[in-house]
Amino acid sequence: MQIKIDHLTKKFPDTTAVDDFTMEFESGKLTALLGPSGCGKSTMLNMLAGILPATDGHIYFDDDDVTDMPPQKRGVGLVFQNYALYPHMTVLENICFPLEIQKVNKAERIEKAKEMAKLVHVDQYLDRKPKELSGGQQQRVAIARALIKTPRLLLLDEPLSNLDARLRIEMREEIRRIQQETKVTTIFVTHDQEEAMSISDSIVLMKDGILMQVDKPQALYDDPNHTFVASFLGNPPINNLEGIINDAGDFELKDHSATIKLNEKKGIKGEEVILGIRPEAITIGPDFNTKAEILERYTMGKEELANIKIGSAELRVYISVDHDCKKGDVIDLVLRNKGVFLFDKASGKRL
Amino acid sequence: MAEAVLKSKKRSSSGIFNTKWEPLIYLAPFLIGVIIFTLYPFFNIILISFKEGYRQMTGAFQSFGFDNYVHIFTDPYFINALKNTAMYVGFVVPISTALSLFFANLLNQKIKGIGIFQTAFFLPMVTSVTAIGLVWKLMFNDRIGVINAMLGLFGVERIEWLLDPAMNIWALIIYGIWNMMPFTIIILLSGLQNIDPLYYTAAKVDGASSRKQFFRITVPLLAPTIGLTCIINMISASKVFGELFPLFSGRPGTAYNLFTMVYYIYYEFNVARHLGYAAAASIILFIIVFVFTMIQLYVQRRWRYY
Ligand SMILES: Nc1ncnc2c1ncn2[C@@H]1O[C@H](COP(=O)(O)OP(=O)(O)OP(=O)(O)O)[C@@H](O)[C@H]1O
Ligand SMILES: [Mg+2]
Numbered sequence: 001m002q003i004k005i006d007h008l009t010k011k012f013p014d015t016t017a018v019d020d021f022t023m024e025f026e027s028g029k030l031t032a033l034l035g036p037s038g039c040g041k042s043t044m045l046n047m048l049a050g051i052l053p054a055t056d057g058h059i060y061f062d063d064d065d066v067t068d069m070p071p072q073k074r075g076v077g078l079v080f081q082n083y084a085l086y087p088h089m090t091v092l093e094n095i096c097f098p099l100e101i102q103k104v105n106k107a108e109r110i111e112k113a114k115e116m117a118k119l120v121h122v123d124q125y126l127d128r129k130p131k132e133l134s135g136g137q138q139q140r141v142a143i144a145r146a147l148i149k150t151p152r153l154l155l156l157d158e159p160l161s162n163l164d165a166r167l168r169i170e171m172r173e174e175i176r177r178i179q180q181e182t183k184v185t186t187i188f189v190t191h192d193q194e195e196a197m198s199i200s201d202s203i204v205l206m207k208d209g210i211l212m213q214v215d216k217p218q219a220l221y222d223d224p225n226h227t228f229v230a231s232f233l234g235n236p237p238i239n240n241l242e243g244i245i246n247d248a249g250d251f252e253l254k255d256h257s258a259t260i261k262l263n264e265k266k267g268i269k270g271e272e273v274i275l276g277i278r279p280e281a282i283t284i285g286p287d288f289n290t291k292a293e294i295l296e297r298y299t300m301g302k303e304e305l306a307n308i309k310i311g312s313a314e315l316r317v318y319i320s321v322d323h324d325c326k327k328g329d330v331i332d333l334v335l336r337n338k339g340v341f342l343f344d345k346a347s348g349k350r351l
Numbered sequence: 352m353a354e355a356v357l358k359s360k361k362r363s364s365s366g367i368f369n370t371k372w373e374p375l376i377y378l379a380p381f382l383i384g385v386i387i388f389t390l391y392p393f394f395n396i397i398l399i400s401f402k403e404g405y406r407q408m409t410g411a412f413q414s415f416g417f418d419n420y421v422h423i424f425t426d427p428y429f430i431n432a433l434k435n436t437a438m439y440v441g442f443v444v445p446i447s448t449a450l451s452l453f454f455a456n457l458l459n460q461k462i463k464g465i466g467i468f469q470t471a472f473f474l475p476m477v478t479s480v481t482a483i484g485l486v487w488k489l490m491f492n493d494r495i496g497v498i499n500a501m502l503g504l505f506g507v508e509r510i511e512w513l514l515d516p517a518m519n520i521w522a523l524i525i526y527g528i529w530n531m532m533p534f535t536i537i538i539l540l541s542g543l544q545n546i547d548p549l550y551y552t553a554a555k556v557d558g559a560s561s562r563k564q565f566f567r568i569t570v571p572l573l574a575p576t577i578g579l580t581c582i583i584n585m586i587s588a589s590k591v592f593g594e595l596f597p598l599f600s601g602r603p604g605t606a607y608n609l610f611t612m613v614y615y616i617y618y619e620f621n622v623a624r625h626l627g628y629a630a631a632a633s634i635i636l637f638i639i640v641f642v643f644t645m646i647q648l649y650v651q652r653r654w655r656y657y
Contacts, residue, residue, distance in 0.1 A: 049556055050556075051552055051555070051556065071555050071556045071558075072555065072556065072557070072558030072559075073558075076556065077556075078553070078556045080549060080552075080553065082549070084547070084549040084550055084552070084553040086550060086553075086567075086568065087572070088571040088572055088574075097554075097557060097559075097567075098557040098558070100567075101554075101557050101558045101559045101563060102558065145557075149557070
C-alpha cells in the first residue's frame with residue numbers, strides 16, 4: 001500500500017513536532033524515518049497509526065483519506081519502542097490478541113499465530129510469559145503480533161534501541177528478512193544513521209519537525225542537499241570547513257590561512273560557505289596543490305585514519321596504508337570529486 | 352588495614368554489646384509492647400476460651416475443656432451471628448469491590464474536573480463513621496427517608512428498613528457496601544495508575560473496544576490489587592460491629608436479630624459478662640479470618656503474572 005502525506009502538521013502547545021510534510025512512502029518498501037532525538041519521528045508514526053490526531057494536512061492510504069479514521073480501522077501493525085507486550089498473556093496469547101479482537105475462531109487464530117511465530121523464529125517460546133524472554137525475542141513477538149492481522153502498513157518505533165550492539169545487527173537483518181518475505185509496506189523509526197543506511201530502501205531524514213531529504217540511502221550519502229544531511233550521515237563524520245569563495249573561485253578558510261582548490265567551480269564569488277569533505281574524499285600524491293600537516297595517525301579497526309591540518313583547520317581523513325607518512329610530515333593532497341560538497345553558510349543549503 | 356580488622360573483631364566479642372544479642376536490646380521497647388499488648392492477650396484468650404465459668408477478677412474457673420465452645424455452638428444467637436456475618440461478608444465484599452472497580456475506572460479517565468469527583472469519592476474516608484451512620488439512619492427512615500422516596504418513584508412500597516427485622520440486614524449491607532467503597536477505590540485507583548497506558552494504546556491499534564480493554568487488560572493486570580483489597584475487606588467485614596450502633600441505636604437489629612460475630616463477643620463480654628464465651632467466639636472469629644487469609648494468599652499467588 002502506498003502512503004501519501006500532504007502538508008501534514010502536528011503542533012503541540014509549545015512545539016511543532018511535524019511541520020508541513022508532503023511526501024510519499026513507496027508501496028512494499030521499507031522506509032526509515034531518521035533524525036535526532038526529539039525531531040518528531042514518533043509523532044509522525046503515531047499520526048500514521050491514528051493514535052495522534054493531525055493538526056493540519058492529510059494522510060492517504062492508496063487513495064483513501066484516512067486522516068480522521070480511528071486506529072482500529074486503519075489496518076496498521078504497530079511495534080512500540082518497548083514492545084508493550086501484555087505481561088499477563090503468554091507469547092501465543094499475545095500474538096493471538098489482534099485476531100481475538102476480530103473474533104476469529106480460536107482454532108484458526110492459534111494456527112495463524114503459530115505460523116507467525118515461526119516466521120519470526122519464536123515458535124519454541126509460545127507458552128512463556130513476556131518477562132521470560134530476552135529483549136530480542138520480545139521484539140520478535142511484538143513484530144508477530146503486529147503482523148498477524150496482515151496489516152496494510154507496519155510501523156516500527158525504534159524497535160532496536162533497547163538491544164545490545166550485536167543483537168541489534170542481528171535483529172535489523174531479521175526485520176529486513178521479514179519485511180522482504182511479507183512484502184508489507186514498512187516504516188521504521190530510528191535515530192541511528194547506520195541502522196537506517198543498512199536496512200532501508202529509502203530514508204526520510206528529519207530535523208526539528210522539518211523534512212530535510214528523502215532518498216535512497218546511498219543517494220542521501222552521496223548527494224546531500226543540506227549540510228545537516230551531510231553531517232548526520234557517515235562515520236567518521238564529514239569534515240566541515242568554514243570559509244569564503246575567493247576571486248579565483250576556490251575555497252579560502254575564514255582566517256585566510258589556506259586555500260583549497262575546488263575541482264568544480266560554482267561560478268560564485270565572495271560568498272560565505274561551508275566546505276564539507278568526507279574522510280574518504282582526499283587523495284595524496286606529489287604535485288598536488290594543497291598542503292597538509294599530519295597531526296596524528298591511528299587505526300580504528302581495519303581502517304587507517306589520520307588527523308591532518310590544512311592551514312588552521314583540522315580534518316579527520318582516511319589515508320591509505322601505502323603512504324608511509326608519519327606524524328609531523330607535510331603532505332600534498334587533492335580533493336576527489338565524490339564526497340566534497342559546498343553549502344551556503346546562512347541557509348545550510350547545497351550550492 | 353589488618354589492624355583495623357583485628358580491632359573490630361576484638362570489640363565485637365566483648366560484653367553484651369556487640370554480640371548477637373545486641374539487636375535485641377534495640378528492639379526491646381517494641382518487643383515488650385508487642386508481648387504485653389498482643390501476644391499475652393492472644394494466648395491468654397486461647398486459655399480463657401477453655402476455662403468454663405472464668406472470672407476476670409479472681410481468675411477462678413470451674414473446669415477446663417471445650418464447654419465454652421459447646422455452649423456457643425448451641426447458642427442460637429451465636430449461630431445467628433455467624434450467619435449474619437457470613438451474609439454481610441458475602442454480599443458486601445464482592446459488591447463493593449465490583450462497584451469500586453467501576454468507579455475507580457471512571458475516576459482514572461483523563462477528563463476535565465476529575466479532581467472534584469476524586470475528592471468527592473474520598474471525602475467519606477475523612478468523615479466520622481458515626482456521623483455518616485446517622486445520616487444513613489435518616490436516609491433509611493421509612494417515612495421521611497430519601498431511599499424510600501426514591502424507591503417510591505419506581506412504585507416500590509414503603510420498606511421499614513430499620514424497623515422490620517427481616518430488612519435490618521439489608522440496611523446494614525447497603526450501608527456496609529457504601530462504607531467500604533472509598534478505601535477500595537483508592538487502592539484500586541492507585542493500581543490502575545500503575546498500569547502502563549501503552550498497553551491501552553496497543554490494544555486500541557488492534558481495535559479493542561473499551562469493554563474488551565477493561566476485561567482483557569485492566570482486570571487481569573489489576574488482579575493482584577483486587578486480591579489484596581478483597582483480603583483486607585473480607586477481614587474488616589468479618590469484624591463488622593461499629594456500623595450497627597448508629598443504625599439501630601446501639602442494638603443489634605430491631606429485635607436482637609442482627610448479632611454479628613464481634614457484636615456477640617462484645618455482648619458476652621461487656622453485657623452478659625461471660626468471659627469464656629466471648630473468648631471462645633473470638634477464637635472462632637480468628638480461625639475464620641485466618642482461613643480466609645490463607646485461601647486468598649493461595650489464590651493470589653496463582654493470579655500473579657509478573
Ligand atoms: N504529547 C506531547 N505534548 C507536547 N509535546 C510533545 C508531545 N509529544 C511529543 N512532544 C514534543 O514533540 C517533539 C517531537 O517528539 P517525538 O516524540 O516525536 O520525538 P522523536 O523524534 O520520536 O524523539 P526520540 O528519538 O527521542 O523518540 C519533541 O520536542 C517533544 O517534546
Ligand atoms: Mg520516539
